[in-house]
Amino acid sequence: MEINKFLLNHKRNPEDINGRLLAAWMAILFAIFFAYSQGLDGSFIFDDFPNIVDSDQLVLKNLSPAELWRAAFSGDAGPLRRPVPVLSFALNIYFSGLDPWYFKLTNIFVHLSCTIAIGILVSRFLRAWNLQQTAGSASEPGHRAWAWGGWLAASIWGLHPLNLTSVLYVVQRMTSLAALFGLLAVAGYIEARSRSAFTPNVSNTSRSGIHHYASAVVLLVLSCLSKESGLLFIPLIILCEFFLFKFKNRGSSITVFGQSLQHWAIYAVILVAVCIIIWIAPRILDTTRIPYRDFSTPDRLLTQSRVLVFYLSEFFIPQISKMSLYHDDIEISRSFWQPLTTALAISFVSIVSLSLFKLRKNYPILLFSWLWFLISHSLESSIFPLELVHEHRNYFATAGFCIAFAYFSIPFFVKAGNKIWIIAPTLIILLGSSTAIRALEWSSPLVLATMEASRHPLSMRANYQLGSELIFAADQATDKRSLLAQAKSAFEAAAASRSDSVSSYFGLLAAKFALAKEEDAHADVQDIVDSLIFRLKNNPAEAAIPAHIAALSHCQLSGPCSLQDMDALALITAPIENPSMSPSAKGEVLKMAAEYAIARANDWTLAQTMVEEALNHSDVPSTRIVYAQVLRNRGDFQGSRLQLEVAKRMDGFGRYTSAIERENLLLKQSTSEEKAQ
Incomplete structure (x- = not known):
């Protein structure tokens, strides 16, 4: 019917x-x-x-x-x-x-x-x-x-x-x-x-x-x-x-x-x-x-x-x-x-x-x-x-x-x-x-990461996520060494997956440094650094590379990472030599390298060189703001003001309004101090 x-x-x-x-x-x-x-x-x-x-x-x-x-x-x-x-x-x-x-x-x-x-x-x-x-x-x-x-x-x-x-x-x-x-x-x-x-x-x-x-x-x-x-x-x-x-x-x-x-x-x-x-x-x-x-x-x-x-x-x-x-x-x-x-x-x-x-x-x-x-x-x-x-x-x-x-x-x-x-x-x-x-599995980050890795042992991301969650759990646990060793194993599994991603090597680097801190010993990381630099220069570029570079820079400045500054800069700037890296990604990496040079060595000359090269690759408001900061600290107040004006014109949706206002305030303070002297 x-x-x-x-x-x-x-x-x-x-x-x-x-x-x-x-x-x-x-x-x-x-x-x-x-x-x-x-x-x-x-x-x-x-x-x-x-x-x-x-x-x-x-x-x-x-x-x-x-x-x-x-x-x-x-x-x-x-x-x-x-x-x-x-x-x-x-x-x-x-x-x-x-x-x-x-x-x-x-x-x-x-x-x-x-x-x-x-x-x-x-x-x-x-x-x-x-x-x-x-x-x-x-x-x-x-x-x-x-x-x-x-x-x-x-x-x-x-x-x-x-x-x-x-x-x-x-x-x-x-x-x-x-x-x-x-x-x-x-x-x-x-x-x-x-x-x-x-x-x-x-x-x-x-x-x-x-x-x-x-x-x-x-x-x-x-x-x-x-x-x-x-x-x-x-x-x-x-x-x-x-x-x-x-x-x-x-x-x-x-x-x-x-x-x-x-x-x-x-x-x-x-x-x-x-x-x-x-x-x-x-x-x-x-x-x-x-x-x-x-x-x-x-x-x-x-x-x-x-x-x-x-x-x-x-x-x-x-x-x-x-x-x-x-x-x-x-x-x-x-x-x-x-x-x-x-x-x-x-x-x-x-x-x-x-x-x-x-x-x-x-x-x-x-x-x-x-x-x-x-x-x-x-x-x-x-x-x-x-x-x-x-x-x-x-x-x-x-x-x-x-x-x-x-x-x-x-x-x-x-x-x-x-x-x-x-x-x-x-x-x-x-x-x-x-x-x-x-949903219950999703209620615990570590449980979720463990289940994902067990169901997908050949997944780079699942193993990388497990390693990251284990490092985080180690910060809150008494038996840190055991969890960090498991994290290292998870990153090694990520490196052995079907993917040729560099993410697993960044994870291995973090695990090595965390283990070294726990054992109060120098981390043997040179092989990982050399391999990572080679892969960043030669492997097909990945969208996640700028995020990993940012995390490494943060780890160097405020975390357990203790690379020599020359090794850190070599690693940070390695993707610039990769022909498959997009201009925008190269510009972002060079901007981060400039910020690292400022924070680590107060080297404004090197920072200016890097940020100018970054603008040659990708001219975006955020890089113009960093350029204004560099020029301000080098005493070029007029150049700094010009860069902020350019950044404001480029920022059609007002995404960087707060950053521009903050830098303008610092510029006014620097100008006033200069006049007072």
Whole structure:
């Protein structure tokens, strides 16, 4: 029996159903909160540090519009700067400081909001689907079965352990906020189109229609300003339009400038295809290694076929033992047959695509959910030179599968009646327990690092994280030597991984110095330093090198590191000779070398030479400010003032306003002292 007919033949008391539905929603939201709250005691991790912890730009002086604007656009995580989540990080710091507990709590509430958005989207989608199947003539069943379908989809999605890194990994608030605004935009669009497509005497240009469309546009903008993946909700809206409304209003095609909307959609697809052929095709054939990556574009595309299959397996058969923050141990596909699973994965994706296309007349909802998944991965799992695997990329990609599951489950929910209260706890326990167990691992940085390294022994990042956490734990423990020895072993495992990253050698250096301090002996680090200098000069450059250089410089100035200054400067400046290092990274490294020369030896002449070379590589406001500091201390007050003026002009979003004001104040003091003498 068709689902729409089934619904019309099974009506119940609306008030009874609405009460149960509200209770079910309260239960599932509480279950989600409880599961994720197990990880609230965890710490910041990985990209949280450069984007949040170490970013002085996020510190708000007050809540004035100018200060909020400055903080919002202080990020550099993407081409649009992602001002919405960045501002939320700044507000977190303003009200609760750098306590990760409050950051994670905020993320959980964002996730709960996304869960509600999924429920709204799915219920509106199922209602529109029902109306479309009956040509808009079906009356709404009293029990609102599609609302139960929305609840079911939201329950599966909200409790699924695959979504955990989008919640407890603080910086991924960028992903969850983009999803929240995007999902609401799609839901708003479906509501507006349902009114105009199936309701008599209601047009797209009615006041309510314009309101819904305008809201959808605003939400789409907010989604894109949260993360660039928000752009994908535009083709997802078009996908919903195609399957739900067929570009028609009450059976008549919608025309724009004399052409049907469907024709315009076809023209848009052709235009995109031409752009792909012109711009993307040459990149697909380019076997040159991508800067800061150990793969080429063809390698990435081949590997993504296996990655998509991995994502699918973890959604449909979730195994928390395979889920991880770090997947850098994945073997890169160098050809169709290497490894063999590449060919199998490509065949699987192709067979599923063709099969669902053939079944589109009888089971169109399956094709819809599959296309939703593929479209959602069309940015981060395609040619763009991002890292190969991250679980948070599935945050809204799996919503299509939840829609399909809810669609096929509606008859069961209608028949279940009171049995719903047996089914709901079972669903909550199965998915919620998996998420709670995984969240509990995230509550302890050392436990998380240990689990990650044990599950991914070939992951450089997992082993490096374990070594770092062991060094940190040693600072607070009585048996320091044992923990430091374990840290050294973890860094050695990182060095022996598939990656040729220099990170493990920086870790080994830190472990050696920490052990030397504990044993009150000189650290034998020369071999590590020589190897590290060689790798910094000759290995393919990495994006993390400036951060490691900054950490080494800090360790030399205030920590246990005790390299000779000449060795330290040689190590700090080694990446400058690396031809694969980007000009901006070289400029950043030279600026740090100048700052080290100032702090360690008060050598302003050497610092000026280095900062001028840094400007030749990359002219940015932060380097201009350091240059102004150098000139001020060398007595060139006019030159210092000029550099600060240049820095202010370059600082379009006001990221460095505080630093410029501080240096201007010091310059005035120095000028006054000079006149007094």
